[in-house]
Amino acid sequence: MLSRLTRLFSPLKSGGASLKVNATRRRDDTVALNFRQTEILELARSEGRVVVEDLAQRFDVTLQTIRRDLAELADAGHLERVHGGATLRTGVTNLGYEQRRRMNEGAKAVIARACAAAIPNNCSLILNLGTTTEAVARELLGHSNITVVTNNMNVANILTANPGCEIMVAGGALRRSDGGLVGELTTQFFEQFKVDYAVIGTSALDRDGDLLDFDLAEVRVSKTIIRQARRRFLVCDHSKLGQSAPARLASLAELDTLFTDAPLPDDLMAKCADWGTMVHVARQTV
Amino acid sequence: MLSRLTRLFSPLKSGGASLKVNATRRRDDTVALNFRQTEILELARSEGRVVVEDLAQRFDVTLQTIRRDLAELADAGHLERVHGGATLRTGVTNLGYEQRRRMNEGAKAVIARACAAAIPNNCSLILNLGTTTEAVARELLGHSNITVVTNNMNVANILTANPGCEIMVAGGALRRSDGGLVGELTTQFFEQFKVDYAVIGTSALDRDGDLLDFDLAEVRVSKTIIRQARRRFLVCDHSKLGQSAPARLASLAELDTLFTDAPLPDDLMAKCADWGTMVHVARQTV
């Protein structure tokens, strides 16, 4: 812990003529990053963190080389070095949230990929709160000429890496726990838009096909989002199935497509067929 | 084969002092790229980067030739040379902002400290764009029970570390270069608030006491911020003095206090006295 703080307060040493720098120095004292460093930064931006060992393997270089890269990126203020790797410097680091993000990481990724594949270029969409919608943002990094409206600061951060994406951040009260913007003002903000697609997540999906959540303020925002979109996608991994939460957000009946990673129970499947809600079960591509 | 095609692309070699440049020089001092260079540039644009070795193989020329090409493309400002190849200039990294943040780092810190000292606990305030206002946010980490409304994502990130601070993020279009939220929607958002203090920065402060900036959209937002606050603080280090920028944001006359790090010229000082604008010159504490 202390080590992290020391790091924050040590950039003075790089202020003057720093010695061996593994990247070419420009006139203006900024540094042109080499290939690997650029890519590491991209990775960090999309994943939120990078691990020394993984990077070494990925680029087929030794650990020392990666460490040098990370040290430079940290010096330049782009990353924050931590034991074993590096993270983005964004302050929104909530332990519980990080944990939730890692849960079913693989499942979320395949769901997100399927969802992103259903979203064309040249369109507008809303991404709301949730770790799965963040995964969708990551999969949208390759899309071009899209406008994304979001109340999720993490989504906004991720999508800055995509120059072909205009980002509109919704106003509102910032929730520290997950970087979410919620409240009356957020609702008002979304009311000023009408987009082609909405991608929403949920805390729970019960047997009746109802989407449930814990925070009433968040639910109000989500309801508005659903209202302001032409097509509505739900991204939701199997762990949410059969769970419960106090606030009702919507019914699957109101949505166009559900992207998930495991087949629904037969009765729910039948209901979806009734409602005309498509169900897309994404499969792990080994 | 390719070398023969090169011919086709080297017109107008009309004289001028010929340096040793591997591309023909035109009257207007721009350079006509040869066939290979054009294609390299295209490749770079589509791939994001090019590798010396790959290019040499692709064009069936030696490494030196490619290096010469890249050197020229870099000279012309089209590419950024890095070890082993070259990347697009507008890479993923938005330097420039980092750089600005580091300029006069010390001065900004003392200015920010003075400004934060003038802000009590239990109040509401707006922090707008600018690296100096970010410094203020850092100095506000110790305050308690404050509400901060901001259109600066960095400020929001910084203040998440202060649990005694409610953060309201303004909605709007996200500007990648500095994490700023600007535009009509941002203005609308601020119009819904009335706060105790506004802390604003500026790109330039001229001899007439006018605050100037480059981006008109940003200026509109700033004007609104000034209107929605009971007391207005300007934080502005000495490097901004006497600078110029196209858009007029406000006059010192409209502000309550200026926090800076060097005394103003006498005439401007007199004007401030006239206007009742306090000037607080913060001193470096060794």
Add this chain to the structure above:
DNA sequence: GCGTTTTTGCACGGTTTTGCGCGAAGTTTC
């Protein structure tokens, strides 16, 4: 065709980057 200009290839010395070994610092476990 012949002189001139431009471009390319080759050789060489200098610079940057990388890998390796080692002691120090940090993290985990019991």
Add this chain to the structure above:
DNA sequence: GAAACTTCGCGCAAAACCGTGCAAAAACGC
């Protein structure tokens, strides 16, 4: 709280990469 294990940073030597001068080759103008 101490031992076992990782991870880290640094110095040094090898390897890869870079720029430059010079001569051969190609293309051009007339």
